[in-house]
Amino acid sequence: MKKALFLGAVLAVTPLAAQAADTSTPLRFVLIPKVVHPWFDKLNTGARAAADMITKTTGQKIEIEYRAPQTADVSSQNDIIERAIATHPDGLILDLLDEKGNRATMDEAIEQKIPMTVFDSLPPEGMNITAVGADFCEQGTIAAERLATLIGKKGEVAIMMGVPTAPNHTLRAECEKKVFAKYPDIKVVATGIDNDSIETGQKQASAIMQAHPNLVGWVACDASGPVGIGQAIRESGKAGKVQEVGLDNLNDMLQLIRDGVAESTASSRPEMQGYWAVVSAWQSAMGQKTPKYIDTGIDVITKKNL
Incomplete structure (x- = not known):
């Protein structure tokens, strides 16, 4: 209804x-x-x-x-x-x-x-x-601020970039970096590129966590990246040790939240x-x-x- x-309102004008x-x-x-x-x-x-x-x-x-x-x-x-x-x-x-x-x-x-x-x-x-x-910047900002709070505004974090040439992915990444730059005790130590592939995101996240054993948190710039990140966190046995705030509402993303692997997600509907x-x-x-x-x-x- x-x-x-x-x-009817649209047609009226x-x-x-x-x-x-x-x-x-x-x-x-x-x-x-x-x-x-x-x-x-x-x-x-x-x-x-x-x-x-x-x-x-x-x-x-x-x-x-x-x-x-x-x-x-x-x-x-x-x-x-x-x-x-x-x-x-x-x-x-x-x-x-x-x-x-x-x-x-x-x-x-x-x-x-x-x-x-x-x-x-x-x-x-x-x-x-x-x-x-x-608002892609707002979406990235929400995710980054939630992660900053989760990790006590200190520690090593990483960003999964998505498709680097995509305007929305780029804008989210820029705004996430601006959030982390506000906190002197947070350091972005790595950026992965998943090209909108869950499998690639999982491989990138696993490699980055192996290279940075002190990593405490993740954010992403697309819908695939956070699912891949969550899979890598689960497989490495780091759920609860490495925090994740995801993006969007894929069923796999929601399951990661249910399972306690990811804390939350900012969905663009x-x-x-x-x-x-x-x-x-x-x-x-x-x-x-x-x-x-x-x-x-x-x-x-x-x-x-x-």
Whole structure:
């Protein structure tokens, strides 16, 4: 009921010309994430929920084509974007792996007059594109501050970087480092790179803990890293000795919290990001102006509120 009321409000402020548009032809949006990943499965669920809601409320069928790269590789993602552009969709919904590396294909979409929305990311500088996501700096800051408190604001810590070229991962890392820099007795002794792979994150975390036996805490910059970190902590028998504050709400991350391996996680609500990315894409396809940024907020998940 609330969704229907919301769409009614949106339609109430939509110009009559757009409201009178032909609803017999489906609108097709191509959703391209960073990589095949459980976090993006959650986002895709939210995207399809929004598509169903718009279809039921307006009678305009919304189709979502989900095309994910098998690995977090910019050239592979650009190839998928280019092939999507060739099909002339009504909109592209993108999570950028590299702001600079993705720009040329995005310029191509603009030349083809294909509307774009980005999610879990930030648009390249100068591009007037709606971005949907959490405040990535705030998310990283929350995680780092929680870890600092857990370790008594002293000791050696490490950061798992995710995909170093991804705008959201980079911003989280920068803000985590700023938090740790406030405390003279906290030292960042290592940074791992997991490239959005749980397996890689686990291997990186294990190697770093072996190289730094005095390590007392971990934070991450993506959804895969903290799961890999938690697995490494468990396998090394260091649960309770090495503290972890994770990111996002993957089922494996939540289980690590239940098991006491991780203390908490700061989640950027992937289902909500998918939902509002589709709403924004639909408005763009209807020729309407959309917000510069849609902040979907952050959930701090602990064992108490699971």
